[in-house]
C-alpha cells in the first residue's frame with residue numbers, strides 16, 4: 391500500500407522540533423510522500439527547506455487566510471521565487487476563513503485575490519483552506535477559469551460539493567471522516583468522484599479516531615484512508631490506489647514511479 395499525506399505541517403516548529411522521526415514513522419506506515427504546506431512566507435520557506443532535506447517531502451507555499459492581517463503585495467516576489475523550485479508543487483494554503491477573526495474578511499479577500507492572480511499567471515495548482523465561507527469562495531472561483539484546485543479538509547455541504555465538482559476540483563479528506571458523529575460529512579464524501587479525492591492529516595491538527603484530541607502525525611493518514619475506504623465500500627488497498635493516483639493527478643508525479 392502506498393499513501394500520500396497531501397497536507398501536513400511538519401514546518402510547525404513547535405509541534406515538530408525535529409521532523410525526521412515523523413517522516414520515518416510515516417514511511418514505515420506506507421506513507422511514501424508528504425506534502426508540507428506553508429501559511430505565510432517564513433513557514434513556506436521552511437517547507438521548501440524540508441523538501442530539500444527529505445526526498446519524500448514536497449512543499450506548497452502561500453498565505454493562509456488567518457495569517458493575512460500581515461500580508462502585503464511585497465510578499466509576492468518571495469512566493470514567486472519559491473514556486474519556481476522543482477519540489478514546490480502548488481500555491482497554498484489560501485482561501486477564506488470566517489470562523490476565526492485573526493484577519494478581517496477584507497484582508498483575506500485582498501490576499502486571496504493577489505495569490506489567485508499569481509497562480510493564474512504561473513499556471514500553478516492551488517490548495518484552498520475554507521472554513522464557514524464556501525459560498526463566498528465558490529462565488530469567486532466560478533467567475534474565473536482556474537488552474538487545478540484542491541479544497542483541503544473539505545467540510546462543505548452537498549450544495550458546496552456539487553459546485554466544487556462542477557469546477558473540476560479535488561477534495562482533501564482528513565481525520566473527521568473517522569469521527570463517530572460525522573455522518574453528514576461521510577454522506578457528502580460518498581458522492582464525490584473517486585478520481586478527485588486525496589487523503590491528508592493536517593498534522594499536527596485533526597487527529598483521527600482513536601487519537602482525536604492528540605497532536606496528529608503523518609503516519610496516521612492510514613486511519614483516514616481506512617475511514618474513506620469504509621465510506622466507499624472498498625478495501626484500504628483500493629482506496630490507497632485511488633487517493634494516491636488523485637494526488638499525482640493534482641500535484642504531479644511527486645517522484646513516484648508506477
Ligand SMILES: [Zn+2]
Nearest residue numbers: 397427483592
Ligand atoms: Zn493546513
